[in-house]
Amino acid sequence: MIWLNAVIQGVLLGGFYALLACGLSIMFGVMRIINLAHGDLAVLGAYVVWLLLSTYHVPLALAVVVALAVMLALGYLLQLAVLDRSLRSGVLTPLLATFGLSVVVQNALLIAFSPDVRSLGGDAGSLAISSWRLTSEISLPLLGVLTLAVAILVVEGLQAFLRRTTLGAQWRAASEDAEAARVVGIDASRIYAAATALAVAIAALGGIALALRSTFEPSAGPTQLIFAFEAVVIGGLGSLRGTLIGGILLGIAQALGSVVNPQYAVLAGHLVFLAVLAGRNSGLLSAARWQALRPRGGVTT
């Protein structure tokens, strides 16, 4: 029973990882950018909500909406001002740019908000602590279920947008061949900016989820970042549904690991990650079989 509970909690944890990783997946899928500042932008989103709550006494739901709008604008500007130029200079330059951004955001938060550890759990009231008791050993925390639901909504929503709308097809076109897109009348730069805006806003959503379920502080970004990367890579780069599944797999691995020993949780996740990489690249299964196993869904698949 403990194991079943672990799997269930793992799935819910995975929903959180997937939400956190979604923005990363978008930026990589559309622009091949590895955003080292992703975790810090997520935490920034949490701080915006916290600021609205504590200084302006805005109700939580409204604060979240405002924060998302702010982060959307920030992401748009970020692409136009910084990332667009660095994209043209090769694959590694955006790494430098996002590294710089990461350091700036972390330390700006430190200066503005002090290193104190905070949480939004208190402000969320019953949202943060309610749960459904299924059996004596299994309970479903409301927040976890909500986070998973949001993650699925976001992923499927993006899927529908990319696959079923003309604008979505234009996004996919711009991500496959920016020059050919321009020559056909598609404003690739604007699409990239919109994609970044979306990615940053979704990252903020992940950060808010983090703040609600546990704590956050200025340097919390990088800790979460590696889990987001693991989710993206496990699920297959460029695939949004893959990120969702990757996040869930990671969550389950960590949850099962923690049943053995709480100190092994994160380690278990890392080992599963390496195992997936090893299997995928070992040539044991032919490339075609792996391709067939890969979830269809995302920017480039």
Next chain:
Amino acid sequence: MERLSAGHGLLQAVRDVSLELEAGQTLALVGANGAGKSTLLRSIAGVHRPTSGRIKLEGRDVTNIPAHRRVRLGVALVLEGRRLFPGLTVEENLRVAAATRPGPWNVEAVLEAFPNLRRLRRRTAGTLSGGEQQATAIGRALMSNPSVLLLDEVSLGLSPAAVDLVYGSFQKVRAQGSAMLIVEQDLGRALDVADRVVCMLEGRFVLEAKGHDLSYEQVTRAYFGLDRSVAADAQ
């Protein structure tokens, strides 16, 4: 009256050329590899920034207008190597092209002009044959109802039958009144279809004439630069 004029001073690829194209006219641009033909086409489309010079469309200076906006003004380029979006279906490739200009071309019209594409409309572009890809690429460019259609090496890598089909579709394009600038390696085809022929060599125009006035031999001489003395080049 539609006119496209361009005066360039591009270093290396295109040197100080000037060109005018009238509505409904077909101009063939020939020359060896590396002569600068692609660069010229890309500059006209706005993908490449000329070092100096101006490009005017219907009297309006478009030199500083980025490529994606030039499409709305009527310039469409079929890139060398087709460059379809491999993950998108044929129909999606057509639909993503901007359709903001009024005109006869839409998905249905394109499928009529290239009937072999009709049964392929839901196929992913990456799985098509060369000829099918070329047809899709041209159709995609036509979706914006251009007044000027630029075609870069459309016969490369295609079977003669496929090329026939492609050139056959040009009749329809001319009938709509669009001007066409065709870069072509196949001299025979170029001379056949063009009203005017321009030959490029090392970035410069070395021959300009009406298509039917020229003999094959004249073009070949210009193509290889046989009329220039060797000494004049050794600087």
Next chain:
Amino acid sequence: MRVRRWTRTSGIFTASVGVVAVALALVPFNFGSDVIQKLTSLLILIILATMWNALAGYGGLVSVGQQAFIGVGAYATLYFAGQGIPPYVAMLLAALFSGLLALAISPFALRLRGAQFAIGMWVTAEILRILVTLNSSLGGGTGLSLIQLNQYDPIYQQAFTMWIALGFAVVLIATLFILLRSRMGTSLQAIRDDEEAAQSLGVRVGVTKRTLFVLAGAGCGAAGTVIIANSHFVNPGSIFSVQWTALIIFMVLVGGLGTFEGPFIGAILLFAIETVFSAGGAWYLVGLGATAAAFAVFLPAGIWGTVQHRLGIQLLPVGYYVEAVKPAKEGSAA
């Protein structure tokens, strides 16, 4: 036409590099402990930057996890010293061990491409961090001191540490230099331009990449040994931290990725910035981050990359020059 490898500029410069190395070796005799320790820090940065540049700039392998080897170098030193081996010998052994570890994981690691490789290395570093944290014999989460150093007089400690750091730096850089001037250097260029084509022509892509990977592993391990010798103490959280990679990325990209001289400039620049501004705390870091972003936007080729592009000079001759030689009949001999 003539193909040359050395120009007068590069000849002069390479000679002066030799002079500089000797001068550095003499520093402990003329300067106080503060200078020696700072110099050692600079040497650590130079080693890390040149090694990562070898991997990423020349080999095309972007690793976000070289801190794995840095940590291995530090902890191996601790382990060997704990077994009774004299600490400075332990350092050499630890660097070697790092290289061997890189060799051992290379069959798996080098199969990974792009982001999988990058993140895979990072995860490897994290696994090592956790394993060390769980192992109390290595100090666990709180860390461990290299107490075996205390048997030496502090001034000697610092001098030896610096000399070993200098020795590591010289050996690693010389090895890289020789590799780049050898056939492997041309192979690397070919691989960089088009890996498939290079392989089809017989370029031994696997061996080439493996060599760089092992060199970088040993090099970062060497840096790790110097880090622990310089500060006497290490804890898993900091030595295996991804912050190392972040700083390395700054040095290499700001200095000029893929150039031989770039990493040196980047390391010196970072060192200078740290020395002058680190008192500024968080503000200093904001400035550092903004500088990194500014470089990415305005000077993506890095300082040396831009200089090289504009002026066409090379201070250390790893490339080739093609010179036009005037035909004899036009007068003066070439």
